[in-house]
Amino acid sequence: MKTQAKSLFLTGFLALLPAALTSLVQAAPRTPSDDTEVLERLPIQAGARGRGELAALRQAARREPASIDAALQLADFLFAQALAQGDPRPVGQAEAELRRVAGPAAEASAAWLSLRGQLRQYRHDFDGALADLAAALQRDPALAEAHAWRGAIFLVQADLGAARAECDALGRLKRDILQAACLGLAQAYGGQLAQAERTLAKAEAEAALPETRLWFLARRAEVAGWRGRPAEAERHYRAAQQLGLDDAYLLAAHADFLLDQGRPAEVLRLLAGWDNADPLLLRIAEAEAALKLPGLQARLDTLAERFAAAGLRGDTTHRAEEARYWRGLRGDAARALALARANYGVQREPRDARVLLECALAASDPAAAEPAIAWLRRSGFEDVHLRELARRLGATDLKPAVRS
Numbered sequence: 379m380k381t382q383a384k385s386l387f388l389t390g391f392l393a394l395l396p397a398a399l400t401s402l403v404q405a406a407p408r409t410p411s412d413d414t415e416v417l418e419r420l421p422i423q424a425g426a427r428g429r430g431e432l433a434a435l436r437q438a439a440r441r442e443p444a445s446i447d448a449a450l451q452l453a454d455f456l457f458a459q460a461l462a463q464g465d466p467r468p469v470g471q472a473e474a475e476l477r478r479v480a481g482p483a484a485e486a487s488a489a490w491l492s493l494r495g496q497l498r499q500y501r502h503d504f505d506g507a508l509a510d511l512a513a514a515l516q517r518d519p520a521l522a523e524a525h526a527w528r529g530a531i532f533l534v535q536a537d538l539g540a541a542r543a544e545c546d547a548l549g550r551l552k553r554d555i556l557q558a559a560c561l562g563l564a565q566a567y568g569g570q571l572a573q574a575e576r577t578l579a580k581a582e583a584e585a586a587l588p589e590t591r592l593w594f595l596a597r598r599a600e601v602a603g604w605r606g607r608p609a610e611a612e613r614h615y616r617a618a619q620q621l622g623l624d625d626a627y628l629l630a631a632h633a634d635f636l637l638d639q640g641r642p643a644e645v646l647r648l649l650a651g652w653d654n655a656d657p658l659l660l661r662i663a664e665a666e667a668a669l670k671l672p673g674l675q676a677r678l679d680t681l682a683e684r685f686a687a688a689g690l691r692g693d694t695t696h697r698a699e700e701a702r703y704w705r706g707l708r709g710d711a712a713r714a715l716a717l718a719r720a721n722y723g724v725q726r727e728p729r730d731a732r733v734l735l736e737c738a739l740a741a742s743d744p745a746a747a748e749p750a751i752a753w754l755r756r757s758g759f760e761d762v763h764l765r766e767l768a769r770r771l772g773a774t775d776l777k778p779a780v781r782s
Contacts (some may be wrong), residue, residue, distance in 0.1 A: 464626030464655025488518035536726035569758030604761040642668035697721040711741040735767035
């Protein structure tokens with residue numbers, strides 16, 4: 379694999395989400411109030427270097443078993459690994475590290491609380507995550523990553539007012555890149571796609587780190603797709619891929635774009651070697667189904683096993699993907715709709731709305747799609763796919779899309 383970069387914002391796939399932001403916590407320098415705070419995270423390196431770094435962090439944690447700092451460094455690395463690779467297993471290991479040093483001293487650490495909050499949001503425990511992040515900010519009001527993660531969670535929940543309050547807090551802390559990331563998505567989800575593009579483009583031009591540029595390019599690509607500008611979206615996706623960083627969110631978003639464009643063979647080339655990540659395996663299977671390839675059944679069986687195993691663990695992080703699986707690959711519209719409704723009760727980003735609308739249409743149940751249609755009415759969100767799905771489900775009172 380190529381270089382692995384920790385995903386930058388929680389949105390969408392960051393339940394793999396997700397979808398994460400911590401590489402962006404690198405703007406204006408400041409002196410931390412907590413010795414355990416990580417001011418900047420570097421990309422995780424694949425191959426021997428990455429394995430060597432992980433081994434060294436494990437050794438340090440075992441050498442100093444009472445060290446909160448050593449546990450935090452190992453847990454943070456494991457979480458970064460999970461986000462970059464789309465593999466949830468290191469998340470459990472990271473949680474174990476935090477539990478190992480839990481106690482009054484750990485809970486006095488803003489960094490420990492912040493990381494626990496990030497891990498909780500990964501598990502979709504958004505209430506617990508918000509509480510942890512609020513506690514971290516009580517201990518260190520200048521902890522920008524806590525504001526940014528809170529903003530990301532509010533965006534996932536479609537609470538744009540609360541998200542913008544966190545964007546404003548980042549502005550007061552002079553964290554311009556983080557504020558632009560937060561504000562750009564809030565604008566996009568609120569039906570202001572042209573403004574969102576300007577916000578994201580300006581920040582991308584000012585970004586210093588390649589993983590930061592990747593995040594902005596991926597979101598600019600999504601915005602361009604929502605605006606009905608496929609050539610512009612493709613240009614941004616290709617620019618992001620050329621940075622040579624592994625990012626599961628980027629791969630999933632790019633694959634969805636190619637599937638929408640009717641280019642499944644390119645999806646298989648893009649995702650070659652990524653079948654260990656369940657959301658990416660789903661997209662591989664969707665591409666193989668479109669091409670009627672003979673190995674599809676094996677993919678479907680693997681996905682069924684993985685979703686069943688996740689269910690036994692109580693893991694709901696890939697419920698939107700499971701809904702897509704049952705609707706598009708297994709033809710069970712009722713089961714797909716049940717999953718899509720449960721997912722939308724927790725995650726309400728545009729891609730979650732699309733899954734709910736598609737599943738409601740497949741099940742001939744327009745009433746089930748009402749939460750997503752109500753969001754479209756409120757926000758004026760402009761995506762052509764969502765608006766067409768809503769129209770087919772009987773929605774005739776959507777605000778006109780703003781084209782610019």
